[in-house]
Amino acid sequence: MGLQFVLFDSYDPGDFYDELFASPGEPRPEGKLLIDRLNSLSPEEIRMRQQAAKTAMMKLGATFNVYSDSEGTERILPFDMIPRIVSAQEWAYLERGLIQRIQALNLFISDIYSDQKIVKDGVIPEDLINSSKGFLKPCMGIEAPKNIWCHITGTDLVRDRDGQWYVLEDNLRCPSGVSYVLENRRVMKSTFPQIFATLGIQPVDEYPSHLLDTLLNLAPSHIDDPTVVVLTPGIYNSAYFEHSFLAQQMGVELVEGRDLVIADGYVQMRTTKGLQRVDVIYRRIDDTFIDPLAFNPESLLGVPGITEVYRSGRVALANALGTGVADDKVIYSYVPQMIRYYLGEDQILANVPTYLCWEPQQLEYVVANLDKLVVKAANEAGGYGMLVGTQATEEERLEFAGRIKANPRNYIAQPTLSLSRVPTLLGDSFEGCHVDLRPYILYGPQGVYVHPGGLTRVAMKKGSLVVNSSQGGGSKDTWVLF
């Protein structure tokens, strides 16, 4: 064995599920080719490839915006070149679970904005729906084209110490990150060309085509050549690069609110040759900001009156307005029941066990066990409004307990998971860093399509559990094998 595991001889997967190593020195079958390849490279070569990858990302311009007006500084999402690898069977299982989940969620949202049968049959309390921040009353009675509401979903998955997969949360409003999936893959192909030639990794480049199909599917059938646009809040939005990237890859126009106007009952764009009708809008503006006449009157980002055009069926929006109701973490906890109610099936991909603080007994348990739990606000994103009980001080826990008791409907708690890890180049050595996975799921003309792979977000600090980009997280490529 001798020189074999030179680089990884001191790598210790530790007391966690390591995505690439079954035990110290023993790579998992799906990771063997990669580890062998890495071991054949000298430390300098490894460093060089990591640096080349960083430079390539910079040049490709996959930036997100952090800026002050005069400077225009843009940041690169930190990227690590060691991918996460998923075997074909494992992916097939995840795919089945995600398809089932999105189908159920779609039926749920459609039901909630029409007859609310799931409420009438006593499966989900009406109060819960009405008190959900993402539930938009003005959307009641709207008929979404082809009855599809969740066109583009990003579902966050994690794996626990025992290797079991869980769904952490669903992102049904404007999930972002897929542009990194595509750019990461581009960079990886030039970093590890030999492996790509040998291993058999499912390609990711078809995403824009599938996305375009998903959007075109929403146009009324009598329109021969529907006009699709991507609606962005503008260059100051942190995900602007992705908006412009996807528009470019699909070959459609990127517009801002101020480029659109309601005329003749349709949404139209201001072009150099006059007004042009828009049929489908991939909107990357949040529900509440999209129409100052229907929602937040202070929004300058949206298009006044667009909701009426949407309601009349003269423009299609993806994602549909109102999908945010299912982003609510309390509603999330009811997904197993939704699957049973709408599909008559058992949940394939498990939810993380969740305590609902608005139930008095569960609230009692949660407050008494804050040091063991992770508590989250029902409608916050990006890791904000969250308490990691195991890492918080007594004071912080006390303060948070107060918040929970003041507004119990707004909090859920979950046991602390030991997220799985992937070897990551930190400084001069490989360390296991915690990861999660966000696959992207489209609901198009052929049903639910799960894009192979997704964004593996990694906590770039040793021992950290925080993977969000806004708080220092980075990303890795995800390889789904054939």
Place this chain on the structure above:
Amino acid sequence: MLSRVADSIYWLNCYIERAENIARFVDVNQNLLLDSPSGMKQQWRPLVLTTGDLELFKERYGEATAENVIQFLTFDNQYPNSILSCLRLARQNARSVREIISSEMWEQVNEFYMMVRDAAMGDSSYYLPEFFNQVKQQAHLFVGVMDATMTHNEGWHFGRMGRMLERADKTSRILDVKYFILLPSVEDVGTTLDEIQWIALLKSASAYEMYRKRRQHRITPFGVVEFLILDREFPRSIQYCILQAERSLQHITGTRPGTWKNPVDLELGRLRSELDYIMIDEIMNRGLHEFLDNLQTRINMIQEKTFETFFALEPMPETASQSQVS
């Protein structure tokens, strides 16, 4: 294409062209004065006069010394027509249409901006003539990159039109500078001193060698003015610029040459045909300065009409039940 995008590409090009031309003005002036006999009073006020922003300058700086005028035109962050401000605005426009222009174009504008910004923050020993040279080079680079990497579609043509109109306007101002530089006495007209000043002017418009090729005889005011206004082939001459602007406009609107569909076609066509048939004697008899002044007014109007026709679109009044906030 989206009006907003066309507008941004148009202005991106205008600002880059403007920055290059400011570098040229200051250069003309420096050269003119370097070649003047010592004792002849340094004249920097004329330079400010040709920008049309004399009042603004007087408010902020007072006396028109070399230092003040150069600072005003080159690095003044608050003067919208300084080289620094032009680059900042160019970059801003480029960034908002990044997915339409090529990545090389964006990278080049970004680098150009950073070069100017760094020079602005540097100490006063920064070597100005070299800086102005770099500005010209970077501008050439931008035009080259845009020519070679961006599809010559509607957007590209809006860019070229903006650039050509700007260049025509600025060439006319470079010529105007000479008018304002007073010779010590009327006997100096036609002397070596006069000729040297015309050579300096030609050099600043990068026109000296091309001029020589065209006309082998001596440098005369009529010759130089005719070359810079009426030559149909020299890329910095006013007529050349107007011709190219018109060609780009025809690409955009599809209007047949010699006909018009909108106010921009009309004004631009009229200007171009007047320049087609006017003779240098007529220009000089009318008065060079008056002619140039009138030209600037007309170019300005063409730019306004362009904005009204293509960029500032309002929906039909009777269906504007909820009008768009701009």
